[in-house]
Amino acid sequence: MMASLTHATTTVAQTVSLFDGVDGFVLPVILKLAFVLAVFFVLPLVGGYLEHKVMGRMQHRRGPVEAGPFGSLQLVADGIKFIQKEDLIPSAADRWVFAVAPGIALVPAMLVFLVIPFGPGVFALDFELGLFYALAATSVSVLGVLMGGWASANKFSLIGGLRAGAQLIAYELPLIIAAITVAVQAGTLSLVGIVESQATFQLFGTGINVWFVFPQIVGFAIFFVAAMAELSRPPFDMPIGDSELVFGYMTEYTGIKYAMYMLTEYAGMISMSALMVVLYLGGWQLLPGVPLPGCEAGGGLFDCSPLGIALGVAITIAKIMALVFVMVWARVAYPRLREDQLQRISWLVLVPLSLANLAVVTILKVVF
Amino acid sequence: MAATSPPGTGLLKGLGVTVKHLFRRPSTLMYPYERDDLAPRTRGVIALMDENCTVCMLCARECPDWCIYIESHKETVPPAKEGGRARTRNVLDRFAIDFSLCMYCGICVEVCPFDALWWSPEFEYSEYNMESLLHEMEKLREWADTVPAPPPLDDGAQPPAEVADAIEKAEKERELAEAKAAEEAQAKEQGADAGGAAPAAAKADEPKVEAGQIDQETYDQLIAEGKSERMARSKAKAAYVKKEKARLKAEAETVGDDGGAEQAAAPKPAEVHVEAGQIDQETYDQLIAEGKTERMARAKAKAAYVKKEKARLRAEAEGADATASEEAAATDESAAAADQEPSDDRAQTSDDAPAQETRKLGDVQVEGAGEIDQEVFDQLIAEGKSERIARSKAKAAWVKKRKQEQLDQEGDA
């Protein structure tokens, strides 16, 4: 109780967003929206480029080389191509549902970025319930997937959509339990608060400053695997398993709608990686227990020089991209799981493990 | 995985393999900027050497896709010899392959008995619509210039049957020609002894000699040289006929001189024959310097010698009659061809088929193939041809020009 109380007092001072520094009521809101949109459209492209390149090199290819310097604008070119494509709707499809489904998948993926802190003071919103909000928002995306699969009037789409639903239910549980464990450790649900608490967190009973990934290595692994599964990234991509389901719930989608689904996937990759960075990897901190260069001890907005803020953002993004790299790495290394294996891993391994992890961390937290 | 290794080792191994490959050089070839050396038998496109095509229609019939279109008409060829029978021959009007249907099975190339169809490695002929993939004779002929020489055989490999046959045949022909040349030289000597400066060979009063007898002297000599009995006999027969004729003619000449004047004016081409076997040292040295094999250099030098000698003799004779030169050139060339053929290596064997058609040009040796005719090159590029085709055509144009020049010079001489 003591810990959470002190956190509550410190966070009040630190949870001022950079964008609140501007006078007025409307302007900060516009700036925040612009920030979220910029992050939403730029970072997934960077992540996608990274995936193209890393996958290419791991397979002895070069990845994109022609569009832009080193092929960096390949995804932009792809986007332009998608916009030009004919928008086909199957005649038997539930037209209305079919049309809005990609949007329903896309918007929550965008909303997650509202609460994710990218640097000291660099966030749109600091929710007291930030973690809860983020996990809730990511779970809504699957609704769009289910709708798309159902409305396509296609058996492959339907099976793909249902698989996605089953996968979400199976992996949401370990994901949330792992996240709760972190919240217990940090004593707050605010994402900014969790980052702050890692700055001063010391390993139980010792004086060593560490990030949450050390006491919670099991939780981190669970979260990582569950996040990949929830995003239906390979090797957990049964919902779109192309050898069995053509392209799952996206089979009937073309053009801009298809692009929206893809953007959802890449944005999900970024937001999940960002959540992991915030929960386990110390957010924008460079080293555990060491204040960022250019920042005072606290590491809030008012403790940092503009350089420190920029550095914080760079560090966060670097950490996010490192996690994206690992996801791509796993994608290249591992073959797709079978549907029953996927469910088995979740219910028989991850859920018990995460519950045990929660119990152990809670006990330790009370004891020390 | 071994049963002893702890769980998860396989997963880590997998990650290890992929990360190891992350730092390897990609094996990508940056195609439009870099080009691969395509294998000599690359199935890029089917090229046609239309001069070889006899319109036998085998390819069109064997093509599983029926995508070869051939049109032709018949022409009557006048008899080769007086009193012979006129023949008909097919003349190719249209030869087209529809590459939107072709499946590159290569059956047409395989089945063509006259080496008219070839695989070319040229592959950049994509089009924006399917109809444009129907390529006509002219285009197919262009591709024929891009057909590479077949790769050399392995050391110690037997030459292909047709090459071995060709060499054997050419060797025989040369022996025959040599023997004939020897006889004729003899005959000429005798003729010269008898009839003064003018060699005698007028058709009008060619003395009749009964064939069937053999010239014992020639026969013995040939047998001694290791020739087969049959060949020696036939040669000796020929020698007998020749000798007899020469003798009779010499007799006639001493009697009357009205035929003599005419004979002097029209030397028979056969008489402008040079004893083969010697080599033109200059040509030989030059070829060796160019890195040709000794065998080829010798053969070419021999041919050059024969050619020079003939040119000299003909020039002498031409003072008397210019009309004989045409016929002389024909025999001259066939003799030269006979001399060269055995020395042709395999790479050239594949070329000697088209050479048959352009025989006059084909017999002229040109040094420095590989240069290109810049004018032709520029023009082709301007016409939108691919660089590769333009280059190969420009090369061909260069060689052709040189050959033509050389031919013209010879003609002048």
Ligand code: SF4
């Ligand atoms: S390669 Fe085969 S399909 Fe193509 S033209 Fe020749 S025979 Fe016909």
Ligand code: SF4
């Ligand atoms: S098989 Fe050869 S020779 Fe016969 S028609 Fe075809 S290309 Fe001409």
